[in-house]
Amino acid sequence: MSGAQPKAAKIAGLISVIAEVNPKALQTRYSQGWVDEVISDMDKLISRVKKARELNETVSLAFQGNIVDLWEKFADHDIRVDIGSDQTSLHNPWAGGYYPAGLSFDEANRMISDDPEKFKSHVRKSLIRQVEAINRHTKKGTYFFDYGNAFLLEASRAGADILKPDGEFRYPSYVQDIMGPLCFDYGFGPFRWVCCSNNPADLAVTDVIAASTLEKIMKGAPEKIRQQLEDNIHWIKEAGKNKLVVGSQARILYADAEGRIAIADAFNQAVAKGKLRAPVVIGRDHHDVSGTDSPYRETSNIYDGSRFTADMAVQNVIGDSFRGATWVSLHNGGGVGWGEVINGGFGMVLDGLESTGEKLRMMLHWDVNNGIARRSWARNDGAMFAIEREMKKTPELIVTMPFIADDKLIDDVI
Numbered sequence: 001m002s003g004a005q006p007k008a009a010k011i012a013g014l015i016s017v018i019a020e021v022n023p024k025a026l027q028t029r030y031s032q033g034w035v036d037e038v039i040s041d042m043d044k045l046i047s048r049v050k051k052a053r054e055l056n057e058t059v060s061l062a063f064q065g066n067i068v069d070l071w072e073k074f075a076d077h078d079i080r081v082d083i084g085s086d087q088t089s090l091h092n093p094w095a096g097g098y099y100p101a102g103l104s105f106d107e108a109n110r111m112i113s114d115d116p117e118k119f120k121s122h123v124r125k126s127l128i129r130q131v132e133a134i135n136r137h138t139k140k141g142t143y144f145f146d147y148g149n150a151f152l153l154e155a156s157r158a159g160a161d162i163l164k165p166d167g168e169f170r171y172p173s174y175v176q177d178i179m180g181p182l183c184f185d186y187g188f189g190p191f192r193w194v195c196c197s198n199n200p201a202d203l204a205v206t207d208v209i210a211a212s213t214l215e216k217i218m219k220g221a222p223e224k225i226r227q228q229l230e231d232n233i234h235w236i237k238e239a240g241k242n243k244l245v246v247g248s249q250a251r252i253l254y255a256d257a258e259g260r261i262a263i264a265d266a267f268n269q270a271v272a273k274g275k276l277r278a279p280v281v282i283g284r285d286h287h288d289v290s291g292t293d294s295p296y297r298e299t300s301n302i303y304d305g306s307r308f309t310a311d312m313a314v315q316n317v318i319g320d321s322f323r324g325a326t327w328v329s330l331h332n333g334g335g336v337g338w339g340e341v342i343n344g345g346f347g348m349v350l351d352g353l354e355s356t357g358e359k360l361r362m363m364l365h366w367d368v369n370n371g372i373a374r375r376s377w378a379r380n381d382g383a384m385f386a387i388e389r390e391m392k393k394t395p396e397l398i399v400t401m402p403f404i405a406d407d408k409l410i411d412d413v414i
């Protein structure tokens with residue numbers, strides 16, 4: 001388990017339950033404060049959830065055991081789940097990314113090396129069971145979504161009841177339903193930075209700079225992106241209190257090109273003026289607006305057929321390198337599985353030089369708008385809005401707009 005989900009649920013004021021089959025992984029997250037309580041007995045867990053509901057608590061619970069058992073038992077005991085997903089590492093199903101129900105953690109690990117074919121068969125059967133249990137919940141109103149871990153893909157390959165009659169998945173990927181239309185199409189994506197001084201005081205200074213920069217942008221922001229800005233202003237103001245740093249003094253927030261450029265520029269100036277003790281490195285997750293071609297995740301809300309191409313990540317990386325990225329990377333598989341996705345990434349060192357200011361403006365502008373153009377060509381509403389807005393701000397940017405055909409006319413012609 002990663003600790004992000006229980007922590008996010010806590011910040012959002014929910015009761016969350018996460019299953020983790022590996023006791024060591026669970027204890028690590030618990031000792032680091034990412035989850036409030038660990039319970040390994042199913043009956044105790046069920047009573048604890050009921051009590052939390054009655055008392056209207058905000059609490060994160062971790063079940064030490066298999067996720068399949070959890071879905072099944074919650075369905076048997078009529079425990080209502082409002083929102084659910086799966087976060088096993090199914091991009092790597094045969095080598096420890098997914099532990100099948102019915103085997104202990106140690107048994108599974110032995111079988112992976114001693115009898116890989118038998119292990120595969122256990123994984124497939126377990127996925128079929130898991131989907132059956134999830135379907136029971138969704139019939140009662142649970143909103144289930146694919147977390148971007150290839151759950152829908154691997155469950156369909158295992159023969160689980162996960163497809164609609166038209167061959168599409170029964171459930172959406174979170175990019176199709178949430179992140180794509182709300183964030184990526186408008187250029188909002190995970191902008192990251194690391195303070196090279198590794199000094200917590202520097203991170204605190206960057207938090208203040210980022211919050212005040214977004215607040216300034218908020219004043220002139222159009223209605224369509226105010227919610228995204230508000231969420232991120234709230235997040236960055238609260239981030240320090242939530243003690244989320246485990247290693248490097250690093251932070252992440254969602255911003256569009258305007259926000260990323262303004263924040264990076266302000267960091268660069270703070271380095272130049274000595275307000276930060278050392279340079280800051282900026283980057284982003286590959287899970288972003290541009291940078292990644294991934295038909296089952298990042299580009300899954302591109303519906304014009306082009307989501308099965310793999311050119312955007314390459315264009316992004318080449319464009320970033322020409323504009324001054326300190327390093328770029330082009331890789332494969334990121335979080336979705338080998339051969340399923342092409343990822344492009346960059347890093348840039350903000351050393352306080354004036355020339356760095358010039359480079360960061362050029363590079364971040366390309367890094368984000370390349371993806372918005374692609375999404376606009378696919379006729380995504382948010383992206384058409386965002387790229388037209390950008391062309392007004394930057395007259396030298398010329399992106400062809402799609403022609404929106406009249407569906408009735410096309411139907412008549414066909």
Ligand SMILES: NC(=O)c1ccc[n+]([C@@H]2O[C@H](COP(=O)([O-])OP(=O)(O)OC[C@H]3O[C@@H](n4cnc5c(N)ncnc54)[C@H](O)[C@@H]3O)[C@@H](O)[C@H]2O)c1
Binds near residue numbers: 022087088091
């Ligand atoms: N949507 C996103 O933004 C996003 C972000 C990060 C990761 N992901 C994807 O989510 C998946 C998980 O990422 P992670 O970093 O948490 O990986 P991880 O490998 O650290 O954690 C997965 C955990 O699942 C546990 N597990 C496996 N099968 C289980 C089962 N049947 N029952 C209970 N526990 C089980 C494993 O023991 C492991 O600790 C990956 O496929 C990753 O690509 C998506």
